[in-house]
Amino acid sequence: MAISGVFLVLVESFGTTYAEDKPRFSDEKIVLRTIAGDLILGLYADVAPKHSAQIIRLVEAGVFDGTHFYRLHPNFVLQTSTAQDRLVPLRPEQAALIHPLAAEFSQRNHVRGVLSMARDDGKPDSAETSFSILLGDAPHLDRGYTVFGELLAGWDVVEEFQKVPQTTKYYPSVRLTIQSAWVSRESVDSLISNRSSALPVQIPSEVQANFEAQRSLEEPWNASLTPLLGTAVVGLLSITVLNVVVCLLLWYAPSVRLSLSLLLISTLLGYVCFVMLAIPVGRREPLIGLGIMLGLVGQFKLMSLFDRLDRPQTLVR
């Protein structure tokens, strides 16, 4: 009885968290033509009917033309600016269409690809025009922000956006403009087949140079290997010397426990230095990154042998 109770709890939990039916898309699709290519958005008319209707109204009125993606937080969100931040000011009839929307929180989770309406902190009913495309799962937003659609095509455009240097964290140095937006009633397949591949975003050379300089200062693991290499080589050399000492201890030391523990701790230190050296390579080659990570976890397992032998033992020579 109690066991079935535990199962029920689990099943219920997964029911709300994971097992979601695919929502129905409305017939209207939104196409955002950006400086890197087209993004095709589907709307969840059943999940968030008011939001979907309002977005369609605003797109048809040209409100999104000239807005831009002002925020790009990798693996989190790609967020549009508000309509007030357009290249060309809103016309009065366009401005008149914008009003706060009552929240339509649903069981739809914030997973990669969904469209989530932005709003003011602490004001659930304050969403107007800014929205985000989720670039990764963000469960902390669930039931706190209205999910109203999904990115159907255009991940290549997002990839191009991600290559753009950021002036300050998560703010692109180049304006990622939405040149125009329109509503299409074509089928998704047709829209996707007619869509051309993404183009690289043009980055002024001075912006790129500033970015490289800033990046090497703030994120050494992304920079040239040289400064890091020096540190890691020194670290590895020290560890090698330490390991040689430990090997000598293994020969002469009276205690296997001492020798083994020294060997383990020097191996851990050596591995941390190796991680410092290898992480830039791992970040370029995911499988190498996986190997480095598994190696680090293996170190934790090894450390369970540290200082473990119950009695000091004399090494048999």
Place this chain on the structure above:
Amino acid sequence: MVYRLLAGHLANHSNLEVSQKMSTAVHSASLATDRDDDQFFYGPVTDYLLVGGFSIILYFIVSMFMSSRDFTLTFLYLAGVLAWVVNWPHFAATNLRLYGSRDAIRQYPLTATLIPVVILVGMLTALYWPQTVAPYFVKLFLIWSPYHFSGQTVGVTLIYARRAGYQFTRFERTALSSFVFGTFFYTLALTESHLGTETYYDIVIPTFGIPDWTPQVVAPWMWGSLALFLCSFVHKCYAHGKLFPLIILVPSIAQLFWFIIGSRLAGYYELVPFFHSLQYLLVASSMKMVEQSERSPGKSQVLRSMIAWGAGILLLGVVLFWLFPRVLESWIGVPMFLALGVSAAAVQLHHFFVDGVIWKLKRKTVSHPLMLNARRVFRSLPSS
């Protein structure tokens, strides 16, 4: 059995008079009390709640209110407050156990002497090179921490199983470990499978950028292991014709909520270290109480020493996590956030090493007090 264990242990004590008094007292107590108490450190309610039940109940409460951002913020604030009274003392309890007696230091000399030196050097190096070394020093702790939680979950499960007379086969133990560490790998894979950074006290830490498919590979392994573990539990209950205490399952089910189900709730996830610390303090305080009860002639002395222990770990926790970074800030002149991040990582790395040696059940001095019901042992003492 309680009597035999305790009497056997007490026979080694030099104070024979106390031993005899204790043995008699415990004997009569064990006869008078329900044997089911042996399954718990204190009692069913306390154990079920602290070992994971409370965290599971809280999940459902948080789920109901999660749409409110203010509620999430309240939880974040709450997690900060609880750190002072539960999380920090849990780290301090480990230190007190190791450094509190010369015997313990003699037993684990390398952990007591070498590790603090190595970690201190690592910490100073990280403070000196905040952009080159600090990210990796902190990353080491950030990855080791959930691994350590998982190790404790397996350990506590095995203690409850042993208390209940549930013999883990090699297969069951593998399934349990595979599931528990699978939850760890799954969350780790989710974090590390993107090319980005994490931030801990303003220290920007690079991810490994492992393949995107890693979580999808780990998930079936994790769920499969859970299914095997639960099936073997049900099978064993069926084979023995009785329902083994469900508390054997609670730590691993709680871990499922901490790492997988609850990870979708921001406020809840912040409390996971608190849940782990609660679990730890349940075991550590029970052990302390049993040990004190065996040494002290009466309840009042045990109570006094338990209060002193509680106050000691509270104070030491504040010293380690509040005072220590401030001293670093003023003496070395490093930014406060850097000092907070690096010192917290140092204290916790030290904790992982110490915890790795002091809880080995193969040692009789460890396994013996862990197998007794602290409340019963305490009640068996004379009042004065």
